[in-house]
Amino acid sequence: MSRFGRLLAVGAAMMGLAGCGKMPSMEIFKPGRPAPGVNADAAACLLIDTDMALDDARAIAASVPTDKVPAIVVTGGVTRAEQGATAAAHLVSTSRKDVRILVGENSPSPTSPDWLRPARESAERLGYLLATTVPLDPPETYLAHSVQLAVRDCATIDVLHLGPWSSFAVYGPEIAGKLRRIVAQGVPPSEGEPPGFNCSYDLEACRTVLEDDAFAEKITWVALPRNAGQGFVPGPDMVKGLATTGLPATIAVMMSIDPSTVADGYIWDDTAALYWLYPNLFARKGNHVEPKAGAExxxxxxxxxxxxxxxRQN
Structure with missing residues (x-):
């Protein structure tokens, strides 16, 4: 997408939001709805490990407002860790939450599927909301220690794992004593089937984590149904009703600038975040959980x- 085209798209997206009013219907805030992330299964803190694909951005947007996220580790995958961290920092800044962004590990032997290049171009610019890609920092020299410091005030920790395992393989042992669960998008790798992107992108790190029973036993895998239909594709219906300021407006614009890059996928990582936020919407299916609620x-x-x-600001 050209710079001029991007500016036109941003302008159109903002005008569309302005026409929706300043706030969504108060119906969505009505008493009696369970607060997101307030349930018996949720740990005191949620550490997010992401490769900042666009569905990761939507998962982060749903999780950060809980005030339970002390840090986000950006791991190389769909984005490079350094550039993805800038996208994460920009997104989180619009929430006014104090969340530390840590530049995690890049795979030493990454794969390069055909779809990765255009997906990376879009994701590193937060769906073309950013004019260009900018690295935030070099990868953390002492990642495990940095993560440990970020979660030092947490009694218990859940990890929402949305990308390759390169970073977790480094910092996981440091937080093992506080770790309650790992909520991971997808299904566990099985013999005879090729591993998904999050595993294959850094296969050695994936094997290191999944072959360690101390971690493997704490993973809850969250997936969409095999026959997930068009309703599970993110589209204009998803942003209708979002507030038109701050984080909700930012995520809505991200999804509106180039809808084709958003709709080229499903609500994969969004669903993993929703499991952590609202476990009552899900049910066990074999070795993973799936939504029992419909797409709408x-x-x-x-x-x-x-x-x-x-x-929470009002």
Missing amino acids: ELKENWRIAVNEAIE
Whole structure:
């Protein structure tokens, strides 16, 4: 997308948001709805490990407003760790939450599927919201120690794992004593089937983590149904009802500048975040959990969680 085209798209997206009013219907804030992330399964803190694909950005937007996220580790995958960290920092800054952004590990032997280059170009610029890619910092020299410091005040920790395992393989042992769960997008790798991107992008790190029973036993895998239909594709229906300021507006614009890059996928990582936020919407299916709620209900609860960024300021 050209710079001029991007500016036109941003302008159109902002005008569209302006036409929706300043706040969503108060119906989504009505009493009696469970607060996102407040459930018996949730640990005191949520550490997010992400490769900052666009579905990761939506998962982060739903999770950060809970005030339970002390840090986000950006791991190389769909984005490079350094550039993805800038996208994460920009997104989180619009929430007014104090979240530390850590530049994690890049795979020493990455794969390069055909779809990765255009996906990376879009994701590193936060769906073309940013004019160009900018590295935040070099990778953390002492990543494990930096993560340990970031979660030092947390009694218990859940990890929302949305990308390759390169960083977790480094810092996981440092937080093992506080680690309650790892909520991971996808299904566990099985014999006879090729591993998914999050595993294959750094296969050695993936094997290191998944072959360690201390970690493997704490993973809850979250996946969409195999026959997930068009309703599980992110589209204009997903942003309708988002507040038009702050974090909700930022994520709505991100999804509106170039809808084709957003719709080229499903609500994969969004669903993993929703499991942590609203486990009652899910049910066990074999070796993983899947939503028992329909796509429309999942998207509605995602909007509620994202809008908490505004609700908690008022």
